[in-house]
Structures are given as C-alpha cells and as structure tokens.
C-alpha cells in the first residue's frame with residue numbers, strides 16, 4: 150500500500166498538476182470568448198435598435214406623405230371641378246352676351262337654356278370634344294341655337310342615352326319626364342350620328358313568370374297618335390312599359406307627323422338561335438337589356454333547347470314566351486354563362502369588365518354597388534373603351550329630376566376618371582351606364598361614395614362566423630367618420646346599442662339575432678347643404694340553422710346557434726325533418742355529413758336557404774352503430790358540429806335503451822330471460838335422458854305417479870292401478886282420465902328417483918340446448934351476445 154501511494158505521488162501528482170494548468174488555460178480562453186461575444190451582441194442589438202427606429206421613422210414619413218398626397222389629390226379634384234364650373238359659366242355668360250347683345254341674365258337661367266339646346270357648345274366643350282360644326286363661328290349664335298335645335302328635333306332624331314327615358318333603376322320603368330338638371334357639365338357631348346330611335350327592353354318578374362316590356366325614349370312619348378305594334382297586335386302601355394306578346398316578331402312604333410304616319414322599327418325579331426341578356430338591378434326582380442356580360446346579377450331569356458353548362462345546378466324559370474325559358478345568373482359567383490345546345494357549348498355574350506378603382510370602404514355592397522371614400526375611376530382594357538361611345542353617370546335611387554351627366558371616354562386610356570363635378574357632391578349613390586356607337590346599353594353598374602366616411606370596422610371579422618359552444622356573441626361595429634357627419638340606422642333598431650356617439654366615431658353593438666345580421670345605415674354629411682348622404686349595409690356573416698318540416702315556409706323557421714339533438718328515426722327514409730341553413734351572404738355553399746362523408750349543397754338563389762332533408766342520410770354508416778354521432782358542416786375554412794344524433798339500442802320487449810351492447814344484453818338477460826330461453830319439453834328431455842319412461846301419468850284418485858313404458862299398451866299400468874286400488878264401479882260407464890305429467894320440474898320434485906334429473910335450457914331462437922350442470926349462466930349470456938344480440942334489440 151505504501152508503495153502504491155509512493156508511486157502515485159511520484160507519477161500522478163505531476164500529471165494532475167499538468168492537467169490543472171491546461172484546464173485553467175481553457176477556462177481563460179472561454180472567458181475571453183464570452184466577453185468578445187457579449188460585446189459583439191451589444192453592438193448588434195444597438196444596431197438592430199437603430200435600424201428599427203429608422204424603419205419606424207421612414208414608415209411614419211411614408212404615411213404622412215400618403216396623407217398629404219391624398220389631400221392634395223382631393224384638393225386638385227375639387228379645384229379642377231371649380232375651374233371647369235367657372236369656365237363653363239364664363240363661356241355661357243360670354244355666349245349670352247354675344248347672342249343677347251349684353252342683355253342681363255343670371256347664369257343659372259343661362260345654363261338651363263343651354264341644357265335644352267344640345268348643340269350649343271361652349272369653347273371649353275369644343276376643346277374637350279372637337280366634333281361640332283365649323284360654320285358656327287361665322288353665324289350669329291342665337292340663330293345657330295334656333296336652327297340646330299330644330300334640326301335635332303326634326304331631322305336627326307338623336308336621342309342621346311343620357312336623356313333617355315325615365316329614372317334610373319328604381320323608377321326607370323315609369324318613363325317619367327326627365328330634364329337634365331346639371332347641363333353645366335362640360336363632359337356632356339352630343340353625337341351627330343345617323344338617325345336612330347332607341348328604345349330599350351326591360352325584364353320584370355311578375356309572380357313566378359318573367360315578362361319583357363318595351364320602354365320608349367321620352368322624346369317619343371309625346372308624339373301625337375303614338376301606337377306600338379308587334380306583328381299584327383297592338384301593344385298597350387302598362388306600368389312597366391309595353392308588354393311584348395312574343396319574341397319572334399318585330400315591334401314598330403307609329404305616330405302622326407306633318408299629316409302623315411311615321412313608322413319606326415324599335416325591336417328586331419329574335420332569330421332561332423338568339424337570346425336576350427338583362428342586367429338585374431338590386432331588387433333582382435327587374436333588369437335592363439345589355440349587350441355584354443360583365444360582373445353582376447343577370448337574367449337570360451334563351452330558347453328552350455339551350456341548357457346552362459356552368460356545372461352548377463340552376464333551375465330555369467318560366468317566361469311569358471312559349472319556346473323560351475329564363476336563367477338567373479350571378480357572374481360574381483359563377484363562371485362565364487356557358488350554354489350547350491345540339492351537342493356544342495358556347496358563350497352567347499362577349500365578356501367585358503369595367504372595374505371601379507378607388508379607396509374602398511368595406512360594407513356589404515352586393516346590391517347597390519361598392520362604397521368608396523372618393524369618386525372612383527373606371528378601368529377597362531382599351532379595346533373595351535374603343536367600343537364605348539358614351540358613359541352616362543347619374544344619381545341613383547327613387548325621385549325625379551336627379552343629377553345626371555355624361556362623358557365620352559378616351560379610348561387610349563385604360564383608366565378613365567369620372568367628371569370632377571362628382572367630387573364636389575361629396576357623396577351619394579350613382580349609376581354608370583356604358584353605351585356603344587349605336588346607343589346600345591353595353592353594361593351598367595352602381596357605386597356609392599362618401600368622403601366623410603373613413604373606415605368601417607366590424608368585430609368579429611371573418612367571411613363566416615360560426616357560433617361558439619354558447620352561441621353567437623355580440624358584434625361591434627365602428628364607423629370612423631369626419632366631424633360634421635352622422636351615422637344613423639335606416640330602420641328602428643331597438644336592440645342595437647350605441648356604445649359611442651362622438652363627432653368622429655360612432656360605435657354600435659349588434660346582438661346575435663338573425664334579423665340583425667344585415668342592417669342598413671345612412672351616413673349624412675350634415676355640414677354641407679344640401680346634405681349628401683349614402684346608404685350602407687353592415688353584414689355580420691353569422692351562420693344559423695333551423696329544424697323544421699322539409700316544406701316549411703321561411704317565415705316559420707326558428708333560427709338557432711346551438712347544437713340540435715336528433716334520433717335515428719329523424720333520418721328514416723320517409724322522414725320529413727330537415728335542417729335549414731341561413732348562410733352568410735358571401736358563401737353560397739356548404740358541406741354536411743357524418744365523419745368524413747360530407748355532401749355539398751349550393752344555394753340556387755341568394756335569397757333562399759339551404760335545405761338538407763335528413764332522409765338523405767338514411768344510409769349513413771354512422772347511423773348503423775349505437776352511440777352519439779355528430780352531424781358536421783364545413784363552410785369556408787370553418788367547420789362546426791350542428792347536431793348530435795343519439796343512436797341507441799332498445800330492448801325488444803320494453804322501453805329500456807342503451808348505447809352499449811353489453812348493458813343491453815345484461816338487461817335482456819336479467820329481465821327477459823324467459824323470452825330467450827325455455828325449459829326443454831318432455832320429449833326433448835327424454836332424448837337427453839333416455840331412462841325416462843315414454844309417459845308418466847298421475848292417478849286422478851290418489852295422485853300417485855305411474856310410469857308407462859310399453860308402447861303397445863300405453864295405459865295398461867295406470868288402468869290396472871285404478872282397477873285395483875280404487876272402486877272400479879264408481880268409474881264404470883265413465884272414461885277414466887289420466888293426467889299426463891310432462892312438466893320436468895314436477896317430475897323432479899314428485900318422483901324421487903328423478904330428483905337428480907339434469908337441468909337444461911333451450912334457446913328459443915336456435916334450439917340449442919344447454920346443460921346447466923356443464924355450463925354457467927354466463928355462457929347463456931355469451932350465447933345471446935355472440936349469436937342473437939340483434940334479435941333482442943333494435944337501433945332507435
């Protein structure tokens with residue numbers, strides 16, 4: 150030991166010393182590296198901090214610049230408009246001075262006069278549209294005025310689109326007299342084209358049937374002796390216009406002029422493979438005929454042989470005209486209107502698209518056009534603009550004498566800005582109509598704008614809101630607006646709560662109520678006179694469902710946002726129970742089913758609900774197993790269980806139910822054992838225990854049991870017993886009846902030699918016999934479970 154220690158001291162100590170030194174050096178190194186790293190990290194973080202600050206500075210600068218640019222743009226627009234207004238007025242005053250020799254007149258009167266004489270252009274207008282006669286300058290303006298207006302009326306018969314009949318959209322079918330109030334517009338240009346008398350076709354849904362009416366331009370309505378004829382039938386004007394009797398005959402308008410009858414064809418009969426296209430307005434019940442298809446809601450009236458080939462189910466609707474049917478189409482949702490006939494597919498209308506460009510304020514805009522902060526620009530490819538001769542823009546909505554103007558687009562530019570007068574109006578609801586060289590309506594669209602409205606924020610925000618476990622929650626809507634404007638609901642919304650009403654912010658809370666998912670509001674600029682206003686819709690895209698008879702009326706539906714419970718019988722093949730879904734307006738389809746087997750349902754009409762008849766799921770795999778199953782829907786990116794289906798096993802003999810086979814079998818075994826198992830019959834027992842006699846009788850007098858085993862004399866023993874033991878005389882003349890004893894239990898208890906007879910149970914379903922000396926009760930239960938469980942219960 151001592152030696153070992155010495156060796157260790159001699160050899161190990163220096164080695165350890167050496168290692169210690171190395172270790173120390175390593176530790177020093179680590180320390181140096183760490184301090185280096187730390188200083189480096191500090192430097193980096195400082196750098197990151199600086200960069201972040203710089204980015205923030207730059208972002209805020211960009212933001213400020215954007216704001217400045219926005220306000221400059223707005224100012225420029227306003228100034229442009231002001232300038233043009235002034236130019237117009239100066240030109241008008243100037244022309245008035247020259248024509249009236251300086252007679253005093255107010256500029257307002259002058260501008261109205263100007264309005265009624267379409268060819269009386271001012272200098273500015275000439276600049277914009279150098280199309281008018283060159284001899285004008287040589288003549289006295291007041292003569293020119295007289296001559297050109299007469300010429301227009303008598304010879305040219307030009308009825309430009311912006312002066313065409315009736316009011317836009319809401320009232321256009323009534324053909325009210327219309328005066329262009331805002332003829333100040335320098336954008337108004339006149340055409341000097343070949344004579345044309347343009348009328349238009351409108352479609353109107355009357356009940357379930359679509360009817361087509363002819364609308365005539367205002368100028369024609371006042372013609373003396375005006376008559377409208379189609380084929381040999383005279384048409385008589387109704388509220389919506391002159392109803393067409395067919396589509397395959399021309400329509401002619403006749404009137405008296407200079408003692409003669411003038412005749413003009415206003416509608417050319419459809420050829421065998423022609424169809425009509427109408428752009429529907431926000432009611433989806435009326436529309437104007439258009440030449441091109443863009444985005445929006447359309448009605449097509451097509452020959453009966455045509456089939457819609459968009460791949461989306463779409464039932465045709467009836468029309469007034471034999472041989473034709475109507476299809477409702479929404480090109481914002483579906484693809485192009487493709488039709489098929491005689492084995493080929495085709496797109497009957499050329500597709501174009503005008504896009505409104507501007508700062509959009511998101512509200513629910515499907516029906517009355519998008520909402521912008523400032524007047525938008527219109528964008529289309531230049532080849533589309535080449536087709537457009539005139540764009541008419543006007544105030545939309547009911548009422549007479551609404552503001553309206555027009556401009557001729559520059560076919561070189563993709564983006565056309567709207568007349569600057571529009572931005573001076575500060576807000577409102579407007580239509581745009583695009584006409585081609587022949588004054589045919591090519592497309593139309595609506596938009597709204599309100600400069601005082603900055604932003605609308607809706608919480609929660611999603612394209613579909615599915616309820617949580619306790620249903621939908623209150624939604625919060627924030628209207629950010631400028632001072633001097635006000636947000637008010639269109640209807641009396643008692644349950645909507647105003648949380649904040651400040652000059653620049655209005656906050657409302659919308660409770661979870663399906664009738665409040667779509668609310669209508671007005672934003673009014675009270676600071677200006679007249680007060681421009683704009684309507685808008687707030688859509689809370691909540692998902693709701695209801696349970697009702699498959700043919701229930703929408704008014705009878707009780708909408709829910711919590712899980713529904715069904716039983717299996719609700720899904721039987723004859724069930725009339727249905728689930729109705731009220732979908733968010735932007736999502737027309739959902740998928741529904743058990744587990745992963747989902748079926749797709751699509752809305753055929755945006756105003757309808759999706760109806761899912763539960764009978765359609767009668768064969769669903771899930772319903773063939775006991776337990777709780779979830780009916781799940783998928784909509785957009787969300788999915789939710791809308792119903793649970795309790796499929797239980799019910800005892801065949803009583804009302805007992807269970808989800809579990811085991812507990813049901815236990816119940817059946819304990820409560821209904823005799824319905825499943827029975828004791829063996831005497832003959833069955835004899836097969837199992839051959840020593841049993843053929844018959845056992847009981848003496849009617851002394852109740853003794855007698856066994857008979859001789860098949861040739863089956864009653865010899867009992868007869869002998871009666872004769873020997875009892876009074877035969879008493880039995881003379883009367884047949885002696887012996888009771889046959891076949892009850893095994895009686896034999897077992899009454900005849901001592903059989904007291905140990907084995908005990909058997911016989912299955913009533915399959916006849917299998919169980920020797921209870923060899924098997925346990927549990928084996929009987931197992932027999933039911935394994936062989937007959939479906940005979941003792943049913944799925945309910």
Ligand SMILES: [Zn+2]
Nearest residue numbers: 800802803805
């Ligand atoms: Zn039972």
Ligand SMILES: [Zn+2]
Nearest residue numbers: 848850851852
């Ligand atoms: Zn007896």
Ligand SMILES: [Zn+2]
Nearest residue numbers: 912914915917
């Ligand atoms: Zn059995």
